[in-house]
Amino acid sequence: MKPSMFFHVLIGLLFFKSPLILAQGSSQYRLSSGDVIRIDVVGEQDLSFNDLRLTDAGSFTYPFIGDLNAQGKTAAQIEQLIADKLRGDYLVDPRVSVSVPRxxxxxxxxxxxxxxxxxxxxxxxxxxxxxxxxxxxxxxSESRMTIGRDQGSVTQTHKGSFDSPLLPGNAVTIARGVF
Structure with missing residues (x-):
């Protein structure tokens, strides 16, 4: 990447909070049903998984631990949860990485x-x-568009425009124009 291109990308990342930043592994993105996660445990291939789809309840099954609830948690919280449960009985100092490929x-x-x-x-x-x-x-209608976002147990609906960012799990409704 050219230095000038790098500078423009860096400025964009620093000053504009786009859905790209919110969705890609940030500490703010909350996992939910339908997300696919990747778990890497350094030096332990048997405990690393590429494509774990969260169930309808937002959980997944992990070896030696059992069912883990990921609903509403961040990737960092899942990393810590797995590391804590593996520490001691299974591994001395587990290094766990969780990402969201889909x-x-x-x-x-x-x-x-x-x-x-x-x-x-x-x-x-x-x-x-x-x-x-x-x-x-x-x-x-280009002016009667709504976006529904789950906020825990409540869905909040707000008016959208063509430039409105969308997040995973959003429900968009386009109404009929009034003639």
Whole structure:
């Protein structure tokens, strides 16, 4: 990467909190049902896993430990939980790394050509989500779009625009235009 390009990317990362930053392994991203995690334990291939999909309850099964609840936890919290449970009985000083190679899907419904469930992509905006769903129908409103986000046991809905960032698990609804 050219130095000038590196500088622009660095400035963007420092000053703009995009969904890309929030979703890619940051300490703020909360795991939920449908996320796929990767667990690496240094020097222990039998305890490392590439593609563990969280169950509908947001949990997964891990050797020697059993079921672990990841719902609402960060990757760092899962790292610590696994390391604590492996320490002593199984390993002296386990070094655990947890990452999220694939995020849960997002949903889009209403006045789009192909409503449905789509894989989340880092940096996703409402404009890109509508494009993935085939664009607006003739009746689709560019000003009546809502985004539903799960906040624990409550779903918060707010008005969206084409530039609104989306996160994994969001539910987008495009309403009919008022004529």
């Amino acid at each position: 995020y849960r899907q997002f949903f889009i419904s209403g006045e789009v050509r192909s409503p449905g469930v789509y894989p989340y992509q880092a940096g996703l905006t409402l404009r890109r989500a509508v494009a993935l769903a085939g664009g607006l129908t003739k009746r689709g």
